[in-house]
Amino acid sequence: MTRPAxxxxxxxxxxxxxxxxxxxxxxxxxxxxxxxxxxxxxxxxAGVGVAMSTGAANASGSGAASAYPFxxxxxAGIVTPAQDRLHFAxxxxxxxxxxxxxxxxxxxxxxAAARLTQGLEVSxxxxxGGSDYAPxxxxxxxxxxxxxxxxxxxxxxxxxxxxxxxxxxFGLAARRPASLEPLPRFxxxxxQPERSGGDLCIQACADDPQVAVHAIRNLSRIAFGRASLRxxxxxxxxxxxxxxxxxxxxxxxxxKDGTAxxxxxxxxxxxEQVWVAASDEPAWLAGxxxxxxxxxxxIIENWDRVQLGEQxxxxxxxxxxxxxxxxxxxxxxxxxxxxxPTGATLIDTNSHVKLAHPTVNGGMxxxxxxxxxxxxNDELGRLDxxxxxxxxxxxxxxxxxxxxxxxxxxxxEYLKHVGSAIFAVPGGIRSGExxxxxxxx
Numbered sequence: 001m002t003r004p005a006x007x008x009x010x011x012x013x014x015x016x017x018x019x020x021x022x023x024x025x026x027x028x029x030x031x032x033x034x035x036x037x038x039x040x041x042x043x044x045x046a047g048v049g050v051a052m053s054t055g056a057a058n059a060s061g062s063g064a065a066s067a068y069p070f071x072x073x074x075x076a077g078i079v080t081p082a083q084d085r086l087h088f089a090x091x092x093x094x095x096x097x098x099x100x101x102x103x104x105x106x107x108x109x110x111x112a113a114a115r116l117t118q119g120l121e122v123s124x125x126x127x128x129g130g131s132d133y134a135p136x137x138x139x140x141x142x143x144x145x146x147x148x149x150x151x152x153x154x155x156x157x158x159x160x161x162x163x164x165x166x167x168x169x170f171g172l173a174a175r176r177p178a179s180l181e182p183l184p185r186f187x188x189x190x191x192q193p194e195r196s197g198g199d200l201c202i203q204a205c206a207d208d209p210q211v212a213v214h215a216i217r218n219l220s221r222i223a224f225g226r227a228s229l230r231x232x233x234x235x236x237x238x239x240x241x242x243x244x245x246x247x248x249x250x251x252x253x254x255x256k257d258g259t260a261x262x263x264x265x266x267x268x269x270x271x272e273q274v275w276v277a278a279s280d281e282p283a284w285l286a287g288x289x290x291x292x293x294x295x296x297x298x299i300i301e302n303w304d305r306v307q308l309g310e311q312x313x314x315x316x317x318x319x320x321x322x323x324x325x326x327x328x329x330x331x332x333x334x335x336x337x338x339x340x341p342t343g344a345t346l347i348d349t350n351s352h353v354k355l356a357h358p359t360v361n362g363g364m365x366x367x368x369x370x371x372x373x374x375x376x377n378d379e380l381g382r383l384d385x386x387x388x389x390x391x392x393x394x395x396x397x398x399x400x401x402x403x404x405x406x407x408x409x410x411x412x413e414y415l416k417h418v419g420s421a422i423f424a425v426p427g428g429i430r431s432g433e434x435x436x437x438x439x440x441x
Contacts, residue, residue, distance in 0.1 A: 066207075067147035070114045072428045074275065074287055075435075077151035078367065078392050079264040081243040083205040086235030086371045087212040088293065088388065089220065090198025090421055091227040093160065099170045102160075103440055105226045109154065109202075109219055110434040119147035122218050139221070141214050148208035152215055154435045155201040155291050155423030158182060175439060177282055179396050180424050183292070187407040188417050195295055195419030198230045203291075203390070205369070209236070231419070233295060235371025235388045242369060248322060248330065252298055252372050252385055253414075255315050256322035259330055260357075262367040273365045274392050276427075284438035287427025289392040292366075292399045295373075295419030298386035303414045314410040316353030324353060350410045361405050364398040366391040386415075396422060 068076045093102060112122045121127060127140030161176035162168050182197070204215040213234070220229050239251045240258030244265050251257040262269050271277075278286040303311075308319060316334065317324055324334035326346045334353055338346045347354055358365050369392070374385040391399055406412070426436040 066149045067118050068149060068151050070117045070152075070429070071431050074289075074428045075153045075425060076117070077153035077203055077205050078274065078289060078369075078425070079242060079270060080149075080151050080205070081246055081264070082238040082240055082369050083149045083151070083207045084236065084238055085206050085209040085212050086238075086388070087204045087209075087216040087232065088235070088390070089202050089204075089216045089232040090157070090230045090293075091200040091202070091220075091223060092230045093169075093199045093227045094225065095169070097226050099440075101226055102170050103434070105223060106154075106436055107434040108222050110429060112219060112222055113152040113154075113215070113435075116215050116218070117147060117150050117152055119145075119150075122222070139214065139217055141217075142211055145208060145211055145214075148206045148211040150204065150206040150211050150215060152219075153203040153205075153291075153425060155203070155425045156180075156436060156439070157198045157200060157421065157423050159197065159199040172439065175282055175284065177285055177424050179290070180422065181396075183396070183420055183422055184400065186403050186417065188412050188415055189420070190416050190418055191420050192418050195231050197421050198423070200227060201291070201293070201421065201423045203369075209234070233373060233388050233419075234375075235373050237372040239370040239372055239387060240368040242367060251370075251387055252300060252374075253303055253311070253315075255311075255317060255319055256330065257370070257387075258368055259317070259322055260365075262365055269365060270367070273394055273398065274367050276394055280394070284436075284441070285424055285426065289394065289425045290396050290399075291423045291425050292389070292391045292393070292396065293419070293421045293423075294389040294417055296387045296389055297384065297416040297418050299414045299416065300383045300385055306414075313348050314351060316347045316351030325351075348410070350408045352406070352409050352411050355405045355409050356402055361402050364393075364401050366393045366398055366402065368392075392425070 068080055070076060093105075097105070115122060121138040121142075123137040125137045127136045127138040127143055130137055158176070158180050160170065161172045161180070202216060202219055204212040204219075206212040206215070216232065223229075238249050240261045241248055242261065242264055244263050248256040248259050262273060264270065274289055276285045276288050276290075280286065306314075312319055312325060322330035323332060324347060326332075326335035326338040334347055334357065336345060336347050336354055336357075336359075340346050354360065369390045371388045371390070372385070373388050374383060376384055378384050393399055426439065429435050429437075
């Protein structure tokens with residue numbers, strides 16, 4: 001929802017940008033009548049709910065003032081045009097809370113996310129409108145910033161249904177999806193437990209990094225005493241396009257990434273490959289999806305010494321245009337049988353493009369929403385950088401099949417998988433409901 005510019009308010013510490021309305025001013029427009037909730041979280045008034053369910057957004061996902069609807073048939077942040085920034089967080093639920101405590105957390109998170117995605121503060125009092133003698137309800141670093149295309153997507157990990165000892169803490173074991181299991185070990189895995197797993201996850205995507213960080217910071221704060229942050233990841237420079245309105249971005253190897261990704265406009269493929277159907281089991285997950293998260297370290301220094309021709313052979317595409325090595329343009333379908341002057345196929349048998357292609361994997365595709373990351377350097381002075389891979393699929397088997405096919409990928413010499421997690425992403429949320437409500441029915 002693109003908002004008109006708001007008049008400047010003298011008491012505001014940060015001025016409104018010309019492209020959007022500040023969160024604080026929106027409170028005056030929509031916040032009246034909001035009901036208080038635990039740790040200062042408040043559900044929006046009726047006017048806010050209407051805005052959240054019917055607001056329009058810049059289709060490219062790049063408009064600084066755009067706001068995507070929070071309520072709907074599916075959670076936002078999946079087929080939504082991929083934003084440029086990410087803050088992803090996985091949480092462990094406290095052993096001190098019961099089923100009602102878990103539901104209370106999900107209610108509070110839902111109320112807060114519904115407000116944050118529309119450019120509002122966590123609660124009506126916000127960062128500066130509460131008592132001088134109490135901590136502010138909102139941390140305040142997003143004051144004056146528009147919604148920036150923020151989407152917040154929630155997921156449930158295997159540990160929510162039974163812990164590592166098989167204990168059913170919340171009476172959910174019988175409702176666990178049969179395929180929601182920790183992923184099997186793959187070639188190239190060097191997984192670090194502190195970067196893997198989690199009972200719950202939150203994916204915050206936005207076109208302003210401060211807006212995404214603000215969302216995770218405040219949702220983590222709301223969870224205090226009920227869930228603790230297990231690990232998190234910042235991402236920049238999306239490595240997949242999820243709409244035909246977007247150009248294909250590049251990963252840190254310098255190649256266009258996600259050329260063949262499922263796009264939101266491919267409605268038949270989205271329905272078949274991304275969303276859990278009503279006929280699938282369990283019924284409570286209908287309209288949802290499965291999320292796989294993988295932190296993939298790229299061995300940048302080694303890659304940067306590889307000849308261009310070998311880089312293109314390993315990937316199977318031209319580094320400049322993104323076209324398959326069999327010829328054409330970026331979106332030309334690869335011809336895996338085409339031969340060069342020596343009789344060898346133009347696209348190498350063990351190239352990434354060949355091994356990841358649907359024709360090699362029983363027609364299976366995934367919707368990817370990956371991001372680049374650079375987290376400083378390691379103890380040897382090498383960049384701690386790579387791809388934070390995120391994919392949504394109707395069944396985890398889609399990812400498993402493709403990943404096993406990639407065991408022969410020549411790129412594996414330059415990749416190390418150091419983090420891994422899987423989550424069931426519930427379907428969309430209706431106004432007045434909380435995320436995953438059908439699971440507890």
